[in-house]
Amino acid sequence: AAHAQNYEPLFEWPFLFEGSNQMPLIWLVAVVFSALAALVIGALSLRTSGVYFIMITLAFGQMLYYFAISWSAYGGEDGLSIWVRNEFPGLNTLDPIQFFAIAYVILCLALAFAARLARSPFGLALAAARQNEDRVQAVGLTPFTLRLTAFVISGAITGLAGALFADLNRFVSPTMLSWHTSGEIMIFVILGGVGRLYGPVAGAALYILLEHLLGGISDYWQIFLGVLLLLIVLFARGGLIGAIAGREKAHG
Secondary structure (H helix, E strand, C coil): CHHHHCCCCCCCCCCCCCCCCEHHHHHHHHHHHHHHHHHHHHHHHCCCCCHHHHHHHHHHHHHHHHHHHCCHHHCHHHCEECCCCCEECCECCCCHHHHHHHHHHHHHHHHHHHHHHHHCHHHHHHHHHHHCHHHHHHCCCCHHHHHHHHHHHHHHHHHHHHHHHHHHHCEECHHHHCHHHHHHHHHHHHHHCCCCCCHHHHHHHHHHHHHHHHHCCCCCHHHHHHHHHHHHHHHCCCHHHHHHHHHHHHHC
């Protein structure tokens, strides 16, 4: 996506078309390439489970990280600056409010898609595979194929988010491929609630809020965050969304 944002020619190997600063085209490139990467990584990592799955996916992330810092054409360890901000037909993307509106609409569409997918036959089969693989196989479905499909869909959506993030910062750093970024995303999920549709969104909002509030108190605000994570894991595994849902149920 950053390659296209800088108007660099994409006809040269390994790219197939010229650079562009049009958001829809950038998003398409990000989604396709991210889905393909997820297909390769998922085909290997999903054959394992538990801690082995975590280690393999982290290993792939570190491989991509070291590949990025060794690619001098893209800035290496210094990263790549994006000279221009992408354009969206009919909108001024340099206006923070309009750019926020674009990101917000994309978020709402992604959540609506996830909600629809969860209620679809595929989503129900995926949930069943998580609970009992043997029964899913007994009705002729393959749990591995279900998980791989979900993994690819997740990768595609994450690629779209990455394109927006790069456009927001107008800079792409190899550290985005490191295990630190993966860890941050896991923190979002734990804070918001594992297995909850709005969990990652609530967790990300809470994380940013804590960063601003606690960051002004101490440079070591991550210690307080660590304590909060420990308390959530021990006493509120449903996260923020789970706590709210439980409170509403109790009052209901």
